[in-house]
Amino acid sequence: MNAISFTTLERGKATVDAASLEALSAQIRGTVLREGDAAYDEVRGIWNGMIDRRPGLIVCCVGASDVVIAVNFARENRLLVCVRGGGHNIAGSAVCDGGLMIDLSLMKSVRVDVAAKRAWVGPGATLADVDRETQAFGLALPTGINSTTGIAGLTLGGGFGWITRKFGLTIDNLVSADVVTADGKLLRASQSENPDLFWALRGGGGNFGVVTAFEFQLHQFGPQVLSGLVVHPFADAAKVLSEYREALETAPDELTCWVVMRQAPPLPFLPAEWHGKEVLVLAMCYCGDAQAGEKATQKLRAIGTPIADVVGLNPFTGWQQAFDPLLAPGARNYWKSHDFTELSDGVVEVTTAAIARLPGPECEIFFGHVGGAAGRVTADATAFPQRSSHFVMNVHARWREPAMDRACIDWARGIYDAARPYAAGTAYVNFMPEDEVDRVEAAYGGNYSRLLEIKQRYDPQNLFRVNQNLRAKEGLRAA
Numbered sequence: 001m002n003a004i005s006f007t008t009l010e011r012g013k014a015t016v017d018a019a020s021l022e023a024l025s026a027q028i029r030g031t032v033l034r035e036g037d038a039a040y041d042e043v044r045g046i047w048n049g050m051i052d053r054r055p056g057l058i059v060c061c062v063g064a065s066d067v068v069i070a071v072n073f074a075r076e077n078r079l080l081v082c083v084r085g086g087g088h089n090i091a092g093s094a095v096c097d098g099g100l101m102i103d104l105s106l107m108k109s110v111r112v113d114v115a116a117k118r119a120w121v122g123p124g125a126t127l128a129d130v131d132r133e134t135q136a137f138g139l140a141l142p143t144g145i146n147s148t149t150g151i152a153g154l155t156l157g158g159g160f161g162w163i164t165r166k167f168g169l170t171i172d173n174l175v176s177a178d179v180v181t182a183d184g185k186l187l188r189a190s191q192s193e194n195p196d197l198f199w200a201l202r203g204g205g206g207n208f209g210v211v212t213a214f215e216f217q218l219h220q221f222g223p224q225v226l227s228g229l230v231v232h233p234f235a236d237a238a239k240v241l242s243e244y245r246e247a248l249e250t251a252p253d254e255l256t257c258w259v260v261m262r263q264a265p266p267l268p269f270l271p272a273e274w275h276g277k278e279v280l281v282l283a284m285c286y287c288g289d290a291q292a293g294e295k296a297t298q299k300l301r302a303i304g305t306p307i308a309d310v311v312g313l314n315p316f317t318g319w320q321q322a323f324d325p326l327l328a329p330g331a332r333n334y335w336k337s338h339d340f341t342e343l344s345d346g347v348v349e350v351t352t353a354a355i356a357r358l359p360g361p362e363c364e365i366f367f368g369h370v371g372g373a374a375g376r377v378t379a380d381a382t383a384f385p386q387r388s389s390h391f392v393m394n395v396h397a398r399w400r401e402p403a404m405d406r407a408c409i410d411w412a413r414g415i416y417d418a419a420r421p422y423a424a425g426t427a428y429v430n431f432m433p434e435d436e437v438d439r440v441e442a443a444y445g446g447n448y449s450r451l452l453e454i455k456q457r458y459d460p461q462n463l464f465r466v467n468q469n470l471r472a473k474e475g476l477r478a479a
C-alpha cells in the first residue's frame with residue numbers, strides 16, 4: 001500500500017505513510033478501500049447524483065471496534081472525516097474529498113425483541129430493512145416515506161413519515177444509542193446515561209459522534225394499512241388545497257395526508273392522456289382500523305373531481321415503498337424547504353404558481369403533513385425544535401442533465417424566497433442542501449445554544465464537521 005495525501009481538518013494536506021495505512025488495515029475487521037479498489041466507486045457514490053467526491057480512504061466498518069479504530073486514526077492524524085449511513089443526505093454529507101470516510105453501510109442488522117416491542121438497529125440499515133424485520137412480527141417504527149433512506153441519518157435529524165402523527169418522530173421512539181465519540185470512547189446515550197448527549201442526538205445530526213447501534217421502541221401496527229393516492233387535475237389545485245386544509249383541521253392523529261404537485265408519471269391507474277400533465281396528488285394513510293380509516297378519509301376523498309382514487313388496503317411495507325420509483329438514486333437533486341405552522345393562502349399561491357413553470361418532468365413540491373403526537377412534545381425536549389409545524393414543504397428539483405443545473409436550482413430557490421414570509425423560521429436539517437450551512441443556527445431555533453455547549457463537551461475539535469455543522473464556518477461548504 002502506498003502513502004496517501006489526505007485532506008486535513010483544517011483543509012490542508014497531510015501525507016500518511018504506507019506503514020501507518022497497513023497497520024490500520026490490519027486492525028480493521030471490515031475492509032479498507034482506496035482509489036482504484038473495485039468497490040471504491042460504489043461506496044463513495046451516494047443518492048444525490050450532483051455529489052461526486054473522492055475520499056482519501058474508506059473504512060468499511062462491520063462493528064463498533066472498527067469505528068473506534070477509524071475515529072482514533074482520523075483524530076490522531078487530524079484528517080477530515082465523514083460518516084456514511086444510507087448515503088441519502090441531499091447535501092452529500094456522507095462523503096468528502098480527500099478525507100477518511102467511515103462507511104457503516106455493512107452494519108445492517110435489525111434485531112427485534114417482540115415481547116418488549118424493541119428493536120436494535122445497525123447504522124447501515126435502510127428503512128426497508130427496519131420495516132421488513134419489524135413488520136414480520138406485527139410491529140412498526142415511524143420513519144420516512146422512501147424505503148432506501150438510511151435509518152441513521154434520518155433518525156439523527158428527527159425522522160417523520162406516514163405514521164408519525166400517531167407514534168411521534170423517529171427520535172421520539174429512540175430509547176438509547178451506542179455512540180463512538182471524538183475521543184474514541186464508546187458511550188451509551190439514553191435518558192439515564194449521558195442524557196445531554198441523548199438530548200443532542202435526537203435532532204442534532206452527526207455532530208456528536210458515530211452511532212453504532214440504535215435502540216427503538218416499536219408499536220403494534222400492520223400488516224395492512226388503508227393508504228393510497230387521490231389524483232386531481234392541477235387546474236383545481238387552489239380549491240383542492242383549500243378544502244384539504246379545512247379537512248385536516250379535524251383530522252385524528254391516525255390520519256396523515258401529504259400533498260405532491262408535479263407532472264403525472266405514467267402510473268398504470270392514470271388514463272394515458274394525463275401522463276406528463278400537471279397534477280396535484282393527495283397521498284394518504286390511516287394508521288388504525290380500516291373501517292375507521294374509511295370514515296376518516298371520507299372528507300379528503302370527497303374533494304373535487306379526481307382523475308383517480310386508489311386508496312385501499314395495502315401491505316404497510318409496500319406503502320412504505322410507494323414513492324421509491326420516483327426517488328431512485330442517481331439523478332441530480334437540489335432541495336429547498338420551509339416549516340409551516342399552517343398552509344396559508346400565500347403559500348398556496350406561491351407554490352401553485354411555481355408548478356405552472358416546472359423546469360423539468362421530475363421536479364415537484366411536497367407538503368409533508370406532521371403535527372399530531374410529534375407536535376405534542378415540547379420544543380426543548382429534544383434537539384429537534386420545530387414541534388409546532390404542521391407542514392414541511394420540500395421543493396424537490398430533480399433532473400438528469402448538468403446543463404439543467406442552473407434552471408432547476410433557481411426554480412427551487414425562487415419558491416423558497418417567495419414562501420419565506422409565511423414560514424415558521426426553523427428548518428429540518430435533513431432537508432438542507434450544502435449551500436445552507438449558514439441556516440443551521442436558525443434551523444435549531446431556541447435549541448442552538450444548548451447544542452453548541454454539548455458539541456463543545458463531546459467534540460471540542462469539531463472532528464465531526466462534514467454535516468449540517470453547528471459551527472457553520474468549519475462545516476460542509478468548505479469540504
Ligand SMILES: Cc1cc2nc3c(=O)[nH]c(=O)nc-3n(C[C@H](O)[C@H](O)[C@H](O)COP(=O)(O)OP(=O)(O)OC[C@H]3O[C@@H](n4cnc5c(N)ncnc54)[C@H](O)[C@@H]3O)c2cc1C
Binds near residue numbers: 094466467
Ligand atoms: C428520497 C428521499 C426521501 C426522504 N424522505 C424523508 C422522509 O420522508 N422523512 C424524513 O424525515 N427524511 C426524509 N429524507 C431525508 C433523510 O432523512 C436524510 O437525507 C438523511 O440524512 C438520510 O440519512 P442517511 O443515513 O441515508 O444519509 P447519509 O448521507 O449517509 O447520512 C446523513 C448524515 O448523517 C450522518 N450520519 C449517518 N450515519 C451516522 C451515524 N451512524 N452516526 C453519526 N452520524 C451519521 C452523516 O455523516 C451525514 O452527515 C429523505 C431523503 C431522500 C433522499
